[in-house]
Amino acid sequence: MREGCTPFLYGCRVQLKLMQSIFTVALPLLATVTTSTASLPFISYKMQGPPPPVEQKVSFTEIKDLKLVDEKKTAIREVALPKPKEKRLICKGCNENENATLAFLQDYGIKDRNALATIMGNIKQESNFHANICEGGSRINYHSCRWGGYGLIQWTSANRYHGLGAFARKYEGNPSTLQTQLRYLTTEVQWQRIVDRMKTPGKSIDRYMNYAYSWIGWGIHGARTQYAYQYANKLITVEV
16 A cells, blocks of 8 residues: 555545546447437338328218118109000090090090990980080080980989089089089999990990990980991091
C-alpha cells in the first residue's frame, strides 16, 4: 500500500477509474446508435391498394321500396302481355240497338249463329228493337204505356209488365231503355226455361224458333222466321 493512502480511499479510486473507462467506451457507442436510428427511412404502415369495401346497411324502408319497385315491374310485364283475340259475330248493316243486343247475347253465352238470329228475329217482330215502344206503335216511356204490351218483346201480361218496373227500381235502371230490358229479359222464368237450349249450338232456325215460342208466347207469328233467316245471313265473324 502506498504511503499516505488509506485502504478505503484506494478502493474509491479504483472504482472511479473503472467508471471513467466505461463511460469513455459507452458514450461513443450510444451516439453511433442514435445517429443510425435517425438516418433510417420512414416506413409507412398504410395498407397498399384500395381500401376494403365498407358494408352498407340497408334500412327496412329501403328494402320495402325495392320490393315495391320489383312488384311494379312484374305488374307492368303482366299488363304488357298481348290479349288473345276472340272470334265474335257482328251484324253487317244493322243499327246500334241491333248490334248492342247481339253483343249482349254473346256475352251471356249464346254463340250459335242460328240461335242468335232467331232471338233477334223475334225482337224485330215484336218491337223493331225500340225499347220505348208501346203496343200500337206509340214511342212513350214505361209509365205512360197503360194498355197492351211494352218494350223489346212487348211484355203484355200484368206480372211480366210490372216485373220490368220492379226490376228497374231494384237495380236503379230505366225501364224504358235497351240495357235495362235486356237484363230483365234474362231473369224471367220463361227465358230460364229455354236458355240452355239456346246455348246449345248446331240446331236449325226452325228448331230454335220452337224454343222461342215458349219464351215469348206470341199470338201472331208474323215475319219473325223470315227476319231470323235474314239476320243469319247478315252475321259475320270478326276477331276482336
